[in-house]
Amino acid sequence: MSDLNIYKARRAEVAKRMEDNSILILSSSKLVSRNNDTTFPFRQDSNFFYLTGFQEPDSVLIVHSDGRSILFCREKNPDLEKWDGFMWGPAAAQENFGFDEAHDINLIDEILPNLIRGHKTLNALIGKNLNFDAKITNWINSANSMERHQGNIDLKNFSNQLGSMRLLKDETEISLIRKSCEIAAVSHKAVMQKAKVGMSEYDLETMYMNEFKVNGSREASYTPIIAGGARACILHYIDNDQQIEDGELVLVDAGCEYGMYASDITRTYPINGQFTGEQKAVYDVVLEAHNAACHAAKVGNPCTDPQRISEKSLSQGLKDIGLLDGSLDEILDKKLFREFYYHKIGHWMGLDVHDDCPYAVDGKEILFQENMVMTIEPGVYVNDTANVDDRWKGIGIRIENDILITSDGYENLTAKVPVETEEIEQLMRE
Numbered sequence: 212m213s214d215l216n217i218y219k220a221r222r223a224e225v226a227k228r229m230e231d232n233s234i235l236i237l238s239s240s241k242l243v244s245r246n247n248d249t250t251f252p253f254r255q256d257s258n259f260f261y262l263t264g265f266q267e268p269d270s271v272l273i274v275h276s277d278g279r280s281i282l283f284c285r286e287k288n289p290d291l292e293k294w295d296g297f298m299w300g301p302a303a304a305q306e307n308f309g310f311d312e313a314h315d316i317n318l319i320d321e322i323l324p325n326l327i328r329g330h331k332t333l334n335a336l337i338g339k340n341l342n343f344d345a346k347i348t349n350w351i352n353s354a355n356s357m358e359r360h361q362g363n364i365d366l367k368n369f370s371n372q373l374g375s376m377r378l379l380k381d382e383t384e385i386s387l388i389r390k391s392c393e394i395a396a397v398s399h400k401a402v403m404q405k406a407k408v409g410m411s412e413y414d415l416e417t418m419y420m421n422e423f424k425v426n427g428s429r430e431a432s433y434t435p436i437i438a439g440g441a442r443a444c445i446l447h448y449i450d451n452d453q454q455i456e457d458g459e460l461v462l463v464d465a466g467c468e469y470g471m472y473a474s475d476i477t478r479t480y481p482i483n484g485q486f487t488g489e490q491k492a493v494y495d496v497v498l499e500a501h502n503a504a505c506h507a508a509k510v511g512n513p514c515t516d517p518q519r520i521s522e523k524s525l526s527q528g529l530k531d532i533g534l535l536d537g538s539l540d541e542i543l544d545k546k547l548f549r550e551f552y553y554h555k556i557g558h559w560m561g562l563d564v565h566d567d568c569p570y571a572v573d574g575k576e577i578l579f580q581e582n583m584v585m586t587i588e589p590g591v592y593v594n595d596t597a598n599v600d601d602r603w604k605g606i607g608i609r610i611e612n613d614i615l616i617t618s619d620g621y622e623n624l625t626a627k628v629p630v631e632t633e634e635i636e637q638l639m640r641e
């Protein structure tokens with residue numbers, strides 16, 4: 212399918228999922244100010260991109276339950292284009308992106324109330340953009356006031372519907388995710404090979420970002436976490452500005468974006484190339500849980516199975532190396548493992564690194580189906596406050612791979628980065 216037809220087909224599917232006489236309204240991203248006169252690089256809203264392929268800010272998509280779709284976007288402006296670059300304008304956008312109509316975004320307050328008046332339901336992604344939510348409320352009020360003798364328009368959240376569509380990746384998406392994972396994996400492997408004592412977290416960050424770009428990805432899919440030593444126990448550490456000391460591990464959680472699709476990999480390795488006994492013991496506990504969780508991700512299983520399995524595996528492992536006491540049942544019942552494992556096993560991945568897709572709908576857990584993509588990323592973090600022998604303290608280890616659910620199991624899309632301690636030590640010696 213050509214790109215144009217992919218987006219048209221997705222809009223047709225949205226139309227099918229709406230009740231009759233309804234409309235879906237979605238906003239693009241805006242250009243976001245960084246500080247005076249400077250902006251962050253533009254990144255299109257993932258849901259908007261998923262249904263349009265259109266890469267401009269200040270745009271709005273309307274999909275009608277009868278299948279028609281309408282775009283509002285910036286009017287073409289040759290003077291502005293000299294500063295900000297090419298813009299499609301409504302006429303060319305309609306033609307090139309397969310919309311039934313397109314209008315100047317400046318006319319939206321005039322056109323929209325007329326367009327939605329008399330409809331049963333207006334579907335939107337409520338709560339994602341409060342400014343846009345306020346606009347929707349105003350448009351609905353205007354439309355309702357035009358139809359005094361008819362029912363009011365219901366505003367409904369379409370998040371679970373669109374999220375459920377995005378859960379099942381099509382062929383094009385899988386090939387883009389595969390490429391994103393391939394670039395991230397090759398990059399991780401290259402940096403692991405070059406890392407050595409004397410380098411700082413910042414040095415490693417530079418190398419990861421460089422490898423992403425050299426291998427074809429312009430952007431990271433999130434701010435990388437490069438955490439030496441005990442800083443690995445801070446889950447969202449992004450300062451990345453400290454020296455990594457000889458004998459310390461470094462935890463690197465870094466992924467890239469390719470064709471708008473994310474990858475997400477974590478590896479933890481000794482900066483001097485050699486795991487200590489304690490580091491290896493904890494590492495192998497995490498690896499065992501990682502492998503067990505991957506095997507639990509199969510067609511028909513609830514999507515929280517890897518979570519449960521990882522808790523069980525980690526608890527047993529931590530008990531075996533003496534970090535947790537008591538029976539396995541007690542550790543699980545009282546959730547004692549949370550002292551060391553205080554985040555979830557993983558998340559859906561796609562256009563967003565934490566893909567905007569549900570884990571349960573109508574109180575029912577989502578069951579794994581072929582062509583879903585999830586990360587598996589157990590971790591063990593021994594903080595200073597833990598009631599354990601000092602030799603364990605400051606060890607923080609996470610292992611993360613991205614897996615594609617297949618008809619008969621899973622495929623590890625990030626398998627090119629070594630994961631066993633011996634393989635890592637071998638690679639770092641080369």
Ligand SMILES: [Mn+2]
Nearest residue numbers: 475586588611
């Ligand atoms: Mn992740």
